[in-house]
Amino acid sequence: MILSIESSCDDSAIAITDIATKNVIFHQKISQESEHSVYGGVVPELASRLHAVALPRILALTKEYFPKLKAIAVTNEPGLGVTLMEGIAMAKTLSFALNIPLIAVHHLKAHIYSLFIEKESLLPLVVLLVSGGHTQIVRVKSFDDMEILATTMDDSVGESFDKCAKMMGLGYPGGAIIESLAKDGDCSKYALPVPLANSPLIAFSLSGLKNAVRLLIESLGGANMSHQDKCDVAASFQNTVLLHLLQKSKKLLTKEPIKNIAIVGGVAANQYIKIGYEKLCNSLGKKLHTVELRYCSDNAAMVGRYAIELYNNQIFTNQIDLQANTTQKHKNNTKL
Numbered sequence: 658m659i660l661s662i663e664s665s666c667d668d669s670a671i672a673i674t675d676i677a678t679k680n681v682i683f684h685q686k687i688s689q690e691s692e693h694s695v696y697g698g699v700v701p702e703l704a705s706r707l708h709a710v711a712l713p714r715i716l717a718l719t720k721e722y723f724p725k726l727k728a729i730a731v732t733n734e735p736g737l738g739v740t741l742m743e744g745i746a747m748a749k750t751l752s753f754a755l756n757i758p759l760i761a762v763h764h765l766k767a768h769i770y771s772l773f774i775e776k777e778s779l780l781p782l783v784v785l786l787v788s789g790g791h792t793q794i795v796r797v798k799s800f801d802d803m804e805i806l807a808t809t810m811d812d813s814v815g816e817s818f819d820k821c822a823k824m825m826g827l828g829y830p831g832g833a834i835i836e837s838l839a840k841d842g843d844c845s846k847y848a849l850p851v852p853l854a855n856s857p858l859i860a861f862s863l864s865g866l867k868n869a870v871r872l873l874i875e876s877l878g879g880a881n882m883s884h885q886d887k888c889d890v891a892a893s894f895q896n897t898v899l900l901h902l903l904q905k906s907k908k909l910l911t912k913e914p915i916k917n918i919a920i921v922g923g924v925a926a927n928q929y930i931k932i933g934y935e936k937l938c939n940s941l942g943k944k945l946h947t948v949e950l951r952y953c954s955d956n957a958a959m960v961g962r963y964a965i966e967l968y969n970n971q972i973f974t975n976q977i978d979l980q981a982n983t984t985q986k987h988k989n990n991t992k993l
């Protein structure tokens with residue numbers, strides 16, 4: 658079994674995964690959403706302190722599996738430095754004390770492998786990765802051959818949902834709040850600009866849309882606007898984000914021979930976006946694969962699942978070299 662730890666942002670999670678069957682034997686996550694909600698976003702120092710309390714609490718529940726552990730896996734990049742360090746310190750200590758190898762897991766690759774939790778991998782795939790920190794389309798040929806085909810030039814999709822909610826005086830994280838308000842809203846009430854609509858670029862951009870939403874919200878009275886206005890703004894915003902994702906994805910997927918497409922990351926929990934993306938895939942003769950709802954947002958089961966690939970290829974790291982990398986460093990910037 659592999660014990661995996663996730664602490665790249667505001668979720669403390671630990672999983673135990675059976676290497677041979679890929680079954681998740683144990684998974685527990687403690688989210689810090691309510692603690693960060695009052696600030697409208699994640700406060701890194703607070704997140705780090707909360708991990709220092711939550712991770713040992715979860716670890717205490719996994720003791721019975723210790724004799725069966727073959728490796729310790731931990732997210733080491735990308736993420737918040739001070740929160741990654743909490744998971745890494747725990748992983749190093751466990752690997753040293755139990756005398757078993759250490760596996761460093763890339764958070765975005767783990768999100769992609771959330772598709773294969775308790776399943777064999779299905780490759781090649783083209784993946785739309787939409788999270789709080791990233792927005793990318795990635796061509797995945799194998800666990801160590803992933804190419805970034807498109808990326809955001811500024812904010813991520815998840816971040817734009819969070820900011821839209823914050824501007825309307827709603828809590829954090831904003832994604833699920835916006836999705837739920839949008840159900841009672843009219844998505845054609847406000848015309849918002851679809852980003853890069855007339856540009857041939859196959860890239861994403863959310864900052865212009867965020868500014869347009871800010872001006873709209875201000876014109877409606879800010880956080881004091883009526884509940885119905887909030888629903889209409891949420892629906893208009895969500896629909897514009899979907900149109901942007903669809904326009905750019907269509908350009909890319911039309912030329913892409915790979916038939917299997919997937920959507921992963923925290924925003925993949927959004928049903929409206931998922932259904933819209935599925936329609937696009939169907940119209941292009943592609944098949945959309947999705948992640949189980951509980952594994953869309955950050956979790957340790959996906960870290961464990963990706964770690965199985967590294968374990969089977971004997972790709973380990975040592976105590977000294979394992980560091981928290983907050984940015985993505987590439988020899989070639991299209992390689993994930």
Ligand code: KG4
Pocket residue numbers: 666787788789790791814815816818819830831832833836922923924925926927928953954955
């Ligand atoms: O993948 P994730 O848990 O963390 C990162 O790796 O960033 O993604 C978190 C992001 C947040 O921005 C959150 O607002 C967004 O995913 N999110 C959603 C929904 N649920 C979570 N965005 C849109 N609709 C949702 N239902």
Ligand code: ZN
Pocket residue numbers: 764768788789922923954955
């Ligand atoms: Zn994530």
